[in-house]
Amino acid sequence: MSLSFSIAATDGPARLGTITTPHGEIETPVFMPVGTLGSVKGVPQHLLEELGVQIILGNTYHLYLRPGHEAIREMGGLHRFMSWDRSILTDSGGFQVFSLNELRKVSEHGVEFRSHLDGSSHFFTPERSMEIQIALGADIVMAFDECTEHPAGRARARESLEMTSRWARRSKEYFEAHKHEVPWAFRIRKKKTQDVSTPVSRAGESAREPSSAQPDKSSGVGRDVGDETQSLFGIVQGGMYSDLRRESAERLLELDFPGYAIGGLSVGEPRELTREIIASTLPLLPKDKPRYVMGVGYPEEIVEYAAMGVDMMDCVLPTRAARHGLLFTSEGRMNIKNARYVRDQQPADSKCACMVCARYTRAYLRHLFVSGEPLAAVLNTIHNLSHYLDTMRSVRHAIKLGELRAKLSEATPVTEQTS
């Protein structure tokens, strides 16, 4: 098995589960921090580990442009390149490419686009996206889809979902034919046959001993040697039309993916509509497979979606907001640059146990931010990620206890705190 999903408890539609990939276990519902270019911006990998991050997301479009998927493949894949031995998921590149607007041209074959860096011309197809994602070597990769714009009329949304369906089939066919080319396949096999526990090694040593020095923490005892590859998830599209979402889901299910994502949300639609589409689409997806809603959300949203039965979510919000001085706390959102914090000796969040709240005051965080100190982004990001991860931890705990409904009623306020 390249991916397994087990459900330990349920609470209404919400599920407490464990996804196991070739690089370890992921407790679900999970929030996945975004590491666009092979780095969660500003946070060293060992601090992500200390935060308890079990999976991060990488962006295929960005990594394809810099440093390039061939370079990453030759260096052993993204895990080894960035020295991250836990799980990784890559998006298909579709969302970023479709965000380029003026710089792209879509056809049945694929998408021609120009690099946002130098204007150079590139072409992504489902096959190319798979080739790149196999080279990057994330544990979970995504089918190449067209992220339908919002608003889109019914005819346009149908046309788009139908192309996404055809692209899903092409993605799957290419992936199945090439999935054993993943750069770490040999490392994982060798590791399991040797059954060694290799400590984190020096970068230089892993270069000299490429086949064994990578600290892949697979817990794959008992699984078939040589049967570990990446896993490809399909993506439901269909715009803001529930019946089209159903059609999209049905066509994807024919392809039998090990997990399913709901894409095409957080594209400017009202939050209530996001919720409606998630609510109407989730029951169409297999109960025994992970369900992933892409690109969400605020803390109160990820709690709500988890309660609806979503297992995986990702969003740039906690990391990007941190770099703009917006902190998420148990009492709401906090603009740390606000003058009222200038001599505030409290931690950002008095209920937070993160290393930032344990050590630094609001006054200091404000000073760092308004002074343009690089440490501001580092500390703010660590706090926001900690808040998101703690939120998901408490959701998992509530599911276990069957108390998620009670938790929802005491949701984090969305307005800025006034204390």
Added chain:
Amino acid sequence: MSLSFSIAATDGPARLGTITTPHGEIETPVFMPVGTLGSVKGVPQHLLEELGVQIILGNTYHLYLRPGHEAIREMGGLHRFMSWDRSILTDSGGFQVFSLNELRKVSEHGVEFRSHLDGSSHFFTPERSMEIQIALGADIVMAFDECTEHPAGRARARESLEMTSRWARRSKEYFEAHKHEVPWAFRIRKKKTQDVSTPVSRAGESAREPSSAQPDKSSGVGRDVGDETQSLFGIVQGGMYSDLRRESAERLLELDFPGYAIGGLSVGEPRELTREIIASTLPLLPKDKPRYVMGVGYPEEIVEYAAMGVDMMDCVLPTRAARHGLLFTSEGRMNIKNARYVRDQQPADSKCACMVCARYTRAYLRHLFVSGEPLAAVLNTIHNLSHYLDTMRSVRHAIKLGELRAKLSEATPVTEQTS
């Protein structure tokens, strides 16, 4: 005693020593990382601790402007403000103010200058510098001096050193009259009378219990309660004239400072001249007190100066260079953005044991830098600081063994490595 200095071993003119301040011990010769605005740029305080940093430098000019010394005083001083319970040294503001060139006007009374931030007008005098530095509360503070420009004729250098001498006396007089106003005096006294060992406390708790929660790690058992204040060092000026340096030193010695700095170097003069001035000035300073050369230098320079008998040095070089992609290694300097590192799987420095070299490759560091990732500055800075601190560790070890001369002959190459 507010500062003690003991020498455990010597090797030629070099000394292996320990400076003890109200916030702990400092092994010398020491390199002090610069934390201009209350942060060593990009590095969280707990990582500085893990690196073994025992003292950092803060810049009076910058902290005076942001967040302001009164704000820092009210928040308990710089140690508490930035949550750094080891030693701190602040400069006098003189060097920064004199660097403003067009924006300053010097008189016997002091220096009028305009803020580089908003052009607002300010006036620094020796008394004002002391007032600010007492509010900041560093363990070691510096007399307000005029940093003589280079080149300067003999008459100009003499005139300048004479003013620095008069300012040193005024600094000392103000300091002695006000030194008990340091914001942590009460905390230190209370801590000693209680003889409690307070663990690192939450930011919020220290705000609620200002008198005991600050984790000041003074090892002052047996010293007189209430006798702990900051310590004021004098600064030798005199331009590039050895006889004027002698005159400056002699006039400072009359004031009996607990430590002496050699200032006015690294102002554009050739390195050989820097060395000559240090060599001719050091013998004029008391052997039983710390000797500090301000604003130096490259790794090979700090080794050389330590061998000449310098106990303390500081420089922005390792931190600033890191942000520009320049790494210091055992094999020389490395521009990590160089294309030759694009797939280089070695650590930045194969002889370095730092957390960066233990985990990341040159290829990854290069990718982070050329992609503008914030993590680049974080990791590069950690490595460079580690290199500087390791360099000083090995110097101290060599002094202990009486092998410093041998170490000098195998000094780090200064050219970029070619491996």
